[in-house]
Amino acid sequence: MTITDAPKIVTGRLAAHDDAHTIARYEATDGYKGLRAALQRAPQSITDEVKAASLLGRGGAGFPAGVKWGFCPPGVFPRYLVVNGDESEPGTYKDRILMESDPHQLIEGILIACYAIGCSQAFLYCRGEMALAHERLGEALNEAYAAGYVGKNILGTDYSIDIVLHWGAGAYIVGEETALIESLEGNRGMPRLKPPFFPAAKGVYLQPTVVNNVETLANLPWLMQHGAEAFHALGAENSRGTRMFAVSGHVKKPGVYEVEFGVTTFRDLLYAPIYSGGIRGDRALKAFIPGGASAPLFYEEHLDLPLEAGVVGKAGSMLGSGAIVVMDETTDMVKATRNLVRFFARESCGKCTPCREGTTWLERILDRIIDGHGRPEDIDLLLDVCDNISPGLLWPPKQTTICPLGQSATPSIVGTIKRFPEEYERYVNAPFSTTVAINGAAYLSPPVAAATGGSAE
Amino acid sequence: MPRLNPDNIELAKEILGRYPRPKSALIPLLHLAQEQDGWVTDDAMEHLAELVGCTPAEVLGTCSFYEMFKREPVGPYLVNICHGISCHLLGADELLEHAEQSLGVKTGGTTADGKITLEEAECQAACTEAPCLQVNYRYRYKVANEAFDQLITDLRAGKLDDEIPPHGTLARRATRQHIPADRAAGPAAVDVNVEPVWLSRNADASEAKG
Ligand SMILES: Cc1cc2nc3c(=O)[nH]c(=O)nc-3n(C[C@H](O)[C@H](O)[C@H](O)COP(=O)(O)O)c2cc1C
Ligand code: SF4
Ligand code: FES
Helix, strand or coil, rough: CCCCCCCCCCCHHHHHHHCCCCCCHHHCCCCCCHHHHHHCCCCCHHHHHHHCCCCCCCCCCEEEEHHHCCCCCCCCECCCCCCCCCCCCCHHHHHHHHHHCCCHHHHHHHHHHHHHHCEEEEEEEEEECCHHHHHHHHHHHHHHHCCCCCCCHHHHHCEEEEEEEEECCCCCHHHHHHHHHHHHHHCCCCCCCCCCCCCCCCCCHCCCEEEEEHHHHHHHHHHHHHHHHHHCCCEEEEEEEEEEEECCCCCCCCCCCCCCCCCCCCCHHHCCCCCCCCEEEHHHHEEECCCCCCCCCEEECCCCCEECCHHHHCCCCCCCCEEEEEEEECHHHHHHHHHHHHHHHCCCCCCCHHHHHHHHHHHHHHHHHHHCCCCCCCHHHHHHHHHCCCHHCCCCCCCCCCHHHHHHHHHHHHHHHHHHHHHHHHCCCCCCEEEEEEEEEEEEEECHHHHHHCCCC | CCCCCHHHHHHHHHHHHCCCCHHHHHHHHHHHHHHHHHHCHHHHHHHHHHHHHCCCHHHHHCCHHHHHHHHCCCCCCEEEEEECCHHCCCCCHHHHHHHHHCCCCCCCCCCCCCCCCCECCCCCCCCCCCCCEEEEEECCEEEEEHHHHHHHHHHHHHCCCCCCCCCCCCCCHHCCCCCCCCCCCCCCCCCCCCHHHHHHHHHHHHHHHC
């Protein structure tokens, strides 16, 4: 086990104080010191320091933040910062905590980033369904404006910027950075093609735009105060600092834990008494999702892998959005898979055929398998549809669509069919196991009579 | 019919003033319309089109993309039961079934007294608190059947109205962002290519280095 006493970089304050969301508490606990330190320095030196720290983006793709900032083409202004607070990937629960319980830390992070990048305006896009986060962020921004931290001539300097709190309205796809930008422009949240629409070059209003996740930015106040060296001293390989992981599902103590990145293992998080404390009822582990609904499943044999982006990638999955969902031996894997696939089918924006049609068919086929109308050849059909969405069923997946949402529906199907073929076979080989009520009479399924107006559901 | 009322027009103008381009304010303004009427009416959409300078069809296009905007009336309490993977593993299906029975409506329906609309929802970012639900986007964690019934009783009796404002109100007025005119940096105009002043410190720093 590798449980370390790494500092809680982003959750320390909110873990210690119930009123961490107020400016009084924030200021009393080193608040806005990172901003003050930043304003003493040349902006470029901050970008360099963030690069040196190896702060990987915490939103899913894990791209180094400092490197991303450096992609803005020189001499093209205004630049914008868009804060991605749309957190909606199933299993993911971290950004909401940071927005609700320590909003000033995020605001300070935004201010540091905009100063370093040279942004002229920041948009804080908060997922629509998070009412308390809207209230806490609104209040915190009002406090921060009144105290001179945000707005015109921040802390008496020549640095000026507005942070505009923007409310989303319910659409997972808007978490994808180019869809987020479309949404911020008042449109349907449909992703843009990259290239040419890489946000750093052509983002909001086709101007250079940096999109960063909430947790990524929340690291900056600490990083400014303690320096890249202290940050880089934590973790391993490229995975430096700490990271928040939400462990949910069949564990004794589900929770959101900030742990040292790169060295803590899945076993630590799932079994250590200070974290999730083991599987409920001391049952056996069947599978777990290591990084949100888009990530291929891991199993018992992966427990000792460290939470390090490169290692997990080589092992065939990803840390994604820091969402670990644990399934014990009682889990019906076909139903769990249907649940994951249904999500992508419903959240597909509809722009690309493989995603729109493919995910919908995957859901329908899984529905009929679970409802007892499955045919043995449906298992191959599932794989075939997956292969159409993501040819070769490789990892990392091949993309046939504008954004990665389509292919995200495939790993759970492919993985569970490989690992638990008997569960699928049990469903499809017992096609006459259910009865269906049609116009009041009980029929054995599959119900040919469905065509005459009865319900086959 | 419900266009934005004078108070809300004022607020709409304030919101519009924050963005470099007015259409960016559309989603916040749709929320404002929904806050006023509990749902988004056709008249409100026409009014918003005038305010942001686009066609009503474009407003409908945006409005219809997003789950939270209701284009038909719903009850003052919108109960969303999470059916994401973590909640699924811990009894979301059973909770939803109980809710349907207990309220006497199918998912998507509104109770006979018009008070409660029941929906199922995707992951609500409270996965460690499964199974969970939201009422008007305010959370209830680890919801057992009895707790669900108690919640409904309390909602119907108006006991939770301090904590849970009616459907459409996301953030209460006092908590809304308000940028005081004398503190505002102002929206960054898109077509003016000027380097922000503080970036000149980069040049100063490299000069100092020699
Ligand atoms: C379908 C989809 C959904 C996404 N949802 C989110 C999200 O909710 N929050 C987030 O920060 N990033 C999300 N991302 C990743 C963003 O596109 C982007 O990489 C990220 O916000 C960049 O921030 P970071 O570099 O700080 O991680 C999503 C990506 C995809 C393809
Ligand atoms: S892959 Fe799916 S969600 Fe992404 S752009 Fe295409 S249709 Fe939309
Ligand atoms: S799955 Fe229900 S809150 Fe995430």
